[in-house]
Amino acid sequence: MTYQLTAPLLDACVLGVVEKEDVYGYTLTQRVMDVVDISESTLYPVLRRLQKSGLLETYDVPYHGRNRRYYRITPPGREQLHYFRSEWITYKDKIDSLLGDVKLITAV
Amino acid sequence: MDKQTFLQELDYRLRHMPEEDKLDAIEYYSEYIDDLNLPPDSDICIHLGSPKEVARQIISDTTEKKIDEQQEKKTTKGFGSILWLAILGIFASPIALPLAIAAIAIIFAGLITVGSVVFAFGVSGVACVISGFLTTIAAFTAADFASKLAILGSGLLVMGLGILFLLLTAAMARCIVSLVSSIIKKRIMKNKARKAQVA
Numbered sequence: 001m002t003y004q005l006t007a008p009l010l011d012a013c014v015l016g017v018v019e020k021e022d023v024y025g026y027t028l029t030q031r032v033m034d035v036v037d038i039s040e041s042t043l044y045p046v047l048r049r050l051q052k053s054g055l056l057e058t059y060d061v062p063y064h065g066r067n068r069r070y071y072r073i074t075p076p077g078r079e080q081l082h083y084f085r086s087e088w089i090t091y092k093d094k095i096d097s098l099l100g101d102v103k104l105i106t107a108v
Numbered sequence: 109m110d111k112q113t114f115l116q117e118l119d120y121r122l123r124h125m126p127e128e129d130k131l132d133a134i135e136y137y138s139e140y141i142d143d144l145n146l147p148p149d150s151d152i153c154i155h156l157g158s159p160k161e162v163a164r165q166i167i168s169d170t171t172e173k174k175i176d177e178q179q180e181k182k183t184t185k186g187f188g189s190i191l192w193l194a195i196l197g198i199f200a201s202p203i204a205l206p207l208a209i210a211a212i213a214i215i216f217a218g219l220i221t222v223g224s225v226v227f228a229f230g231v232s233g234v235a236c237v238i239s240g241f242l243t244t245i246a247a248f249t250a251a252d253f254a255s256k257l258a259i260l261g262s263g264l265l266v267m268g269l270g271i272l273f274l275l276l277t278a279a280m281a282r283c284i285v286s287l288v289s290s291i292i293k294k295r296i297m298k299n300k301a302r303k304a305q306v307a
Contacts, residue, residue: 040155048169
């Protein structure tokens with residue numbers, strides 16, 4: 001990928017995935033890795049940070065004699081995601097205005 | 109590396125973190141490794157990187173967060189713990205501890221050497237200016253016109269050299285300060301870029 005993913009954007013992506021459904025570390029990582037270029041150990045610090053700032057919460061579910069820690073979005077997390085989304089749209093529009101008509105290029 | 113060795117080493121690398129943070133990380137990775145569902149005898153590091161790298165990511169993220177909080181609050185509170193975490197960050201980095209200490213010692217020695225040279229230039233300059241000035245005055249007490257002129261000339265010459273020395277000192281000092289600050293700035297930028305890149 002040519003463009004780099006910044007830390008806030010990664011936070012936003014994680015919140016976006018967790019909002020859709022509760023996930024555990026492995027599936028979350030795989031889902032994000034399918035789309036963007038991150039390593040398998042990138043997301044733990046992100047999850048921990050989001051959890052500590054109260055945007056995500058965790059609960060354990062027994063699975064084959066061990067626990068699986070699921071992450072769930074909290075109301076402040078939803079608010080933050082909402083903010084991230086509006087920021088993304090603003091950013092995207094601004095970049096588009098400099099880049100020119102993106103759709104035109106993909107059509108050619 | 110198998111699961112047990114990996115987690116043991118991770119535990120060791122995170123030994124200076126708060127207990128709660130360390131346990132959380134260990135649990136997460138224990139679970140993650142189980143979820144990877146690897147055949148026995150396969151190397152976990154291929155997926156996750158070495159425990160050292162994983163630990164470094166966790167520690168550096170904690171450090172960054174602390175610094176961010178610090179910048180928001182704009183207080184000096186918690187500076188001790190930032191310093192502590194920064195030192196941890198250095199120790200967890202790929203450079204071995206003795207190498208890190210040696211590197212710091214060399215940089216320190218270099219700074220002192222360069223500083224001494226600049227200082228010596230400055231002192232020589234001041235000495236030249238003073239002795240040149242005194243010689244110039246002393247010239248008037250000389251016996252005949254020719255020696256007066258000769259002594260006066262050499263006095264002025266030494267004074268001029270002294271002034272050149274002082275100018276040179278100032279230029280060197282400025283050069284070194286800007287060099288050091290640009291190196292530090294570059295390092296910070298590089299770190300930021302690396303963090304931003306995430307992967």
